[in-house]
Amino acid sequence: METKEVKAYGTASAEESLSPMQIPRRTLLPEDVEIEILYCGICHTDLHVLRNDWGGAVYPIVPGHEIVGRVTAAGDQVTKFKVGDVTGVGCLVDSCRHCAYCQAGLEQFCEPGNTVVFGWPDKHLGGHTFGGFSERIIVDQNYVLRVPGGLDAAAAAPLLCAGITVYSPLRHWKAGAGSKVGVIGIGGLGHLAIKMASAMGAEVTVFTTSEAKADDARALGATEVFLSTDADRMPQSGKLDLIIDTVSAQHDINVYLHQLRVDGTLVLVGLPPEQLPMGAGNVVHGRKAVAGSNIGGIGETQEMLDFCAERGITADIETIAIQDVDQAFKRLEKGDVKYRFVVDMRTLQNH
Ligand code: NAP
Ligand code: ZN
Numbered sequence: 001m002e003t004k005e006v007k008a009y010g011t012a013s014a015e016e017s018l019s020p021m022q023i024p025r026r027t028l029l030p031e032d033v034e035i036e037i038l039y040c041g042i043c044h045t046d047l048h049v050l051r052n053d054w055g056g057a058v059y060p061i062v063p064g065h066e067i068v069g070r071v072t073a074a075g076d077q078v079t080k081f082k083v084g085d086v087t088g089v090g091c092l093v094d095s096c097r098h099c100a101y102c103q104a105g106l107e108q109f110c111e112p113g114n115t116v117v118f119g120w121p122d123k124h125l126g127g128h129t130f131g132g133f134s135e136r137i138i139v140d141q142n143y144v145l146r147v148p149g150g151l152d153a154a155a156a157a158p159l160l161c162a163g164i165t166v167y168s169p170l171r172h173w174k175a176g177a178g179s180k181v182g183v184i185g186i187g188g189l190g191h192l193a194i195k196m197a198s199a200m201g202a203e204v205t206v207f208t209t210s211e212a213k214a215d216d217a218r219a220l221g222a223t224e225v226f227l228s229t230d231a232d233r234m235p236q237s238g239k240l241d242l243i244i245d246t247v248s249a250q251h252d253i254n255v256y257l258h259q260l261r262v263d264g265t266l267v268l269v270g271l272p273p274e275q276l277p278m279g280a281g282n283v284v285h286g287r288k289a290v291a292g293s294n295i296g297g298i299g300e301t302q303e304m305l306d307f308c309a310e311r312g313i314t315a316d317i318e319t320i321a322i323q324d325v326d327q328a329f330k331r332l333e334k335g336d337v338k339y340r341f342v343v344d345m346r347t348l349q350n351h
């Protein structure tokens with residue numbers, strides 16, 4: 001298949017910093033749209049993969065999976081988008097479309113395996129896929145999202161991963177008026193979980209290791225904020241129905257299981273590379289559950305974007321140039337970002 005070289009930013013190994021490179025993009029298939037990337041968010045998953053925290057990373061890596069861009073060309077069978085539309089692309093760029101999970105709108109669990117936007121086998125070109133730290137991307141229309149007009153394009157980018165990752169479990173476990181939701185960690189995912197859960201009508205309690213973020217948590221919609229490093233001041237009785245755990249590193253989930261009421265569920269969305277030990281008694285007593293959740297399907301991602309447009313929800317962002325991305329990853333590692341870095345991808349042209 002013919003390819004076109006485009007500018008990108010990536011790394012050839014876990015030890016090197018990110019630098020400019022050229023990557024191939026396929027020529028348009030009938031159902032493909034070509035998207036000029038305007039903004040790309042930086043997720044902690046990008047950092048885990050760049051550092052090969054989970055093993056199995058394939059180099060070179062061009063990260064980025066919170067993409068907002070403008071359609072610049074469309075294949076002749078594209079019906080959903082036209083040139084000029086503002087669109088989004090998240091983690092998923094393809095799946096089998098036939099298995100029970102794809103049919104149910106759960107493409108994130110596609111049985112034969114989906115295609116992730118970077119670091120995944122590329123069905124068309126061989127090799128592996130390259131993500132959003134690039135000039136352009138070619139994606140099948142069925143995996144492209146509509147970004148509603150009311151949303152700021154840069155601040156909407158983090159919705160494509162962080163947003164859907166917290167929206168999906170909030171919906172699945174029925175957060176809403178009358179429910180009490182806990183959020184652990186105020187980072188990219190956590191700050192959106194606070195905004196979304198409170199917009200759904202839930203009462204939100206936040207657990208943070210950063211005292212300096214407490215006031216922000218209240219402004220984002222939390223009614224109570226606890227410093228998890230101060231065990232004496234943590235609540236003594238469990239009253240939460242659902243906890244969304246967004247922590248990216250090793251932590252003690254048993255502390256939070258005590259915050260659940262009977263039949264409550266703690267949902268892990270954070271992906272610490274280490275195992276998380278759990279005391280059996282902490283779930284046996286109170287019939288509690290520990291669960292996990294992985295991004296969301298394409299239909300649900302569109303539903304989330306429409307919900308955010310209706311409620312005026314976007315991420316709180318710091319916009320940076322691609323040349324400052326290494327510094328941004330260093331700050332993300334320390335939890336020093338309020339609350340998502342978004343790269344203005346047009347700065348790639350400065351090379
Ligand atoms: P982030 O912006 O770095 O936020 C993580 C937050 O966790 C930090 O801001 C910090 O909040 C807290 N934290 C960090 N280290 C901690 C520690 N040692 N103990 C307790 N709390 C700690 O990261 P993110 O982009 O939101 O991503 C969070 C995690 O979700 C990552 O592991 C990422 O890979 C994963 N993820 C999963 C999915 C999925 O589909 N399941 C999708 C996207 C991301 P405080 O300062 O408030 O304590
Ligand atoms: Zn992500």
Ligand code: ZN
Nearest residue numbers: 096099102110
């Ligand atoms: Zn499938």
